[in-house]
Amino acid sequence: MTAASVTAVPKRRLRDRLPVVHQLRQSVGLQRGMLVAGLVMLTIFILSAIFAPLLAPYGFAQRKNDAGAFGTQQPPSLEHPFGTTVGGYDVLSRVIWGTQTAILVIIIAVLLSIFIGVALGLYAGYFGGWVDRVLVVVFDAIYAFPSLLLAIVLSIVISGGQSNLWAGVLAAAGAITVVYIPQYFRVIRAETVRIKAEAYVESAKVLGASNSRVVFKHVFRNATRTLPLIITLNSSEAILTMAALGFLGFGIEPTAAAEWGYDLNKAQSDVTSGIWWTALFPGLAIVFTVLAITLVGESLNDLADPRLRGRRRVAQAAGEVAQTSVVPGGALYAGPGGLAGLEDGETFDEHGIEVKR
Amino acid sequence: MSTVVDIRNLGVSFSTDAGAVKAVDDVSLSVQSGEVLAIVGESGSGKTVTAKTILGLLPETATTRGAVILTNREGTRESDIITVSKQRLREVRGTDVAMVFQEPSTALNPVYTVGWQIMEGLRAHGDVSKQEARAKAIDILGRVGIPDPEERIDHYPHQFSGGQKQRIVIAMALVLNPGLIVADEPTTALDVTVQAEILDLLRRCRDEFGSAIVLITHNMGVVADLADRVAVMYQGVVVEEADVHTLFASPQADYTKKLLAAVPYVGHGTVKAAERAAARPTNWLEQPPVVEAKGLEITYPGRFGRPGFQAVGGVDLVIRPGEVLGLVGESGSGKTTIGRAIAGLTKVTGGSLKVLDAEMNGIRERNFRPLRSRIGFVFQDPASSFNPLLTIAECVAEPLVIHGRAKDPRAARARVDELLEAVQLPKAYGDRYPHELSGGQRQRASLARSLALEPELLIADEPTSALDVSVQARVLELFAELQREFGFASLFISHDLAVVDLVADRIAVLYHGRLVEEGTGIEVLGSPVDPYTQRLLASLPVPDPAAQAERREELRRLREAD
Secondary structure: OHHHHOOOOOOOOHHHHOHHHHHHHHOOHHHHHHHHHHHHHHHHHHHHHHOHHHHOOOOOOOOEEOOEEOOOOOOOOOOOOOOEOOOOOEHHHHHHHHHHHHHHHHHHHHHHHHHHHHHHHHHHHHHOHHHHHHHHHHHHHHHHOOHHHHHHHHHHHHHOOOOOHHHHHHHHHHHHHHHHHHHHHHHHHHHHHHHHOOHHHHHHHHOOOOHHHHHHHHHHHHHHHHHHHHHHHHHHHHHHHHHHHHHOOOOOOOOOOOOHHHHHHHHHHHHHOOOOHHHHHHHHHHHHHHHHHHHHHHHHHHHHOOOOOOOOOOOOOOOEEOOOOOOOOOOOOOOOOOOOOOOOOEEEOOOOOEEEO | OOEEEEEEEEEEEEEEOOEEEEEEEEEEEEEEOOOEEEEEOOOOOOHHHHHHHHOOOOOOOEEEEEEEEEEOOOOOOEEEOOOOOHHHHHHHHHHOEEEEOOOHHHHOOOOOOHHHHHHHHHHHOOOOOHHHHHHHHHHHHHHOOOOOHHHHOOOOHHHOOHHHHHHHHHHHHHOOOOOEEEEEOOOOOOOHHHHHHHHHHHHHHHHOOOOEEEEEEOOHHHHHHHOOEEEEEEOOEEEEEEEHHHHHHOOOOHHHHHHHHHOOOOOOOHHHHHHHHHHOOHHHHHOOOOEEEEEEEEEEOOOOOOOOEEEEEEEEEEEOOOOEEEEEOOOOOOHHHHHHHHOOOOOOOEEEEEEOOEEOOOOOHHHHHHHHHHEEEEOOOOOOOOOOOOOHHHHHHHHHHHOOOOOOOOOOHHHHHHHHHHOOOOHHHHHOOHHHOOHHHHHHHHHHHHHOOOOOEEEEEOOOOOOOHHHHHHHHHHHHHHHHHHOOEEEEEEOOHHHHHHHOOEEEEEEOOEEEEEEEHHHHHHOOOOHHHHHHHHHOOOOOHHHHHHHHHHHHHHHHHO
């Protein structure tokens, strides 16, 4: 047996296996630029949410300090770098505190919709039957509703007209959840239906594995590979829905939490009278956050697809010739690949040659 | 004789996620007009990349070096494919060189008629009126052997059979009368009887149309049947180039010798089968069979009130303890369906199927589950039969864990190591992930998994058809060894008569869901009774040009007799 000559394959380092870090190392050129820019912006967003109490010069509901009231609609100055609003709040502080509200909405919305959507998708996809058909029809029907209308209805149901921090956040997150469950459901269901027909699921069945074992051990872990992408793209929409709710007057009271949509709403009349700072900065904050998340999501999406993934050109006649399976029993060198490098229907050998099947 | 294409010092490198990879290294080849050059090699040897370079079809990630000089039929135009402009490349494709793809069902666009697709090529090269183009298309369809071309020109691809689709793809390649046709595995996706017809057609391309052909294949039988000259590629270089008779009679390179030795021949297994039969105990025939089918029927339900499709009908077969039954048939003959029914993956709809004394017709999964520990299953594609997120050891340990022989994969590790050793994989491979193993290694791990519970019955569904020929030989050898050691009964499903012959005690031939012939290897392969078996046997190309020429004659006689 030729196995004696097997060379050990080094275990892939941790930094190559972490989801985003792996993609970062893999990317080149413009795609890398996009990803890096998105990640940097996202980091700024998250840091300012965490350190809002330290970064913001004033509280989000603060209208006066030791020196007296701030005054309303003050232009930017040293005390108030972004000016003050018509309600007499400091714009900079509210922009910074607003990140906390935004991040809360994202987390709650994504968590809720992911758990419900994935569970239902797995069940419907694997077992099929009438449950599957009913769920598909119901979720298709939800697509027909404008998401903002749903959000407004939910915010009335949840908060009953009052709008403190949690009622506002839950209203926005709940509305987003209802709209996004179908997306997670569809993706997971489609993946499950595909994986159900894969030979490894059948082989588990042939071995006599129970349904729960097949679903959790084999289907679930393989079906969730695309989730990070949907999560990033949905997060940006969550922020937009939140802002739209606030803008329409279903937002959070300024005394309960800082919310960009609410500030934009109040800034409407300012714009016509030449007061630009009350609308510009909350608006920029929304654009900045959505752009950050979208950049990360889109570049992850591109990198996940080998046809869209950019690569450096190689020099003429560069590289090693790939080992083919001539040693009886197959090539003795195993490949690196890794989970992310594994595309359907192809494998990578030692030198990364794509072996199509 | 003039040179149609001259490849000089061609080198191709790809940029991949793991850095630069060289696929072709300093290859020089030339093809004369009216000649068939076969490029053979295993997957990854660079044969397809070489062929695609001739048409300038390499992806953007490729970097090329050297020259590919293509001359048109009249010898009036020469172009170096590697350096020409895109405009010129478009002119050359179709008129000077054309391609025949591997999978005819994906090479044709399903939403256009075949006539439209043939005329598309004509209209792209020069000013042809619609009537002219149509007349030409009808003419070419007739010449490649499509009956009633005037009518069938307006049919869509799905209205043709697989073999006819490949004829249409060849017609598309021929319609502009190119001097060179590149055929990339043109018969790999086809059944063996259809393969023989397509090979005949390609031979006519050379003889009647005078086209030179570059034939890419891994099947030495196809090479012996069609090629004039052979280039053997290995790891990106041409290791041997000779005319077909010299190559098969006296191969020079070590690699070629190994490759030829690994090709299974019909008739090699009969001796072994006779030995096994002689060694059986005398009361063997009285033992209760492991699998017994009587009038087995399997019908797939139709959609929305349409009648179902009967995949298997009226099949009787018996597998006794410790016996290997080879099940042979073409795609759609129902051989896989029978294997799946025995494993409880497909419902039996009629007749009787007894597996390990359990009646499968109407059995409930709950009652069958305990029996599963006594049945092993090896799947066709080793790439997809392992969960990519589990290590090999975890995969192999799964049956042990499911049936309570071990608490978790770690507790089963000692047994897993034994099993891996039994299939001749080093123990350390247990810690690897499936994609880190080659196809042959994975198929061996698959064998280890199916044998983990020491089953009485092993169902092997085309276990070697996804593997290269040298790997296939090794896996088949291992299968025979394990069968001797463990003594399991087995249903060995394959489309390849030569493979079945190597491992099976008895051979059963399926045709359209019915068992047409059954018997020992000597009976079925030596003197087949059923006309279908005869045709199947005669269609199988043998890797010997002289013998293959004789067989071709015989097949022609058989066809005329029909």
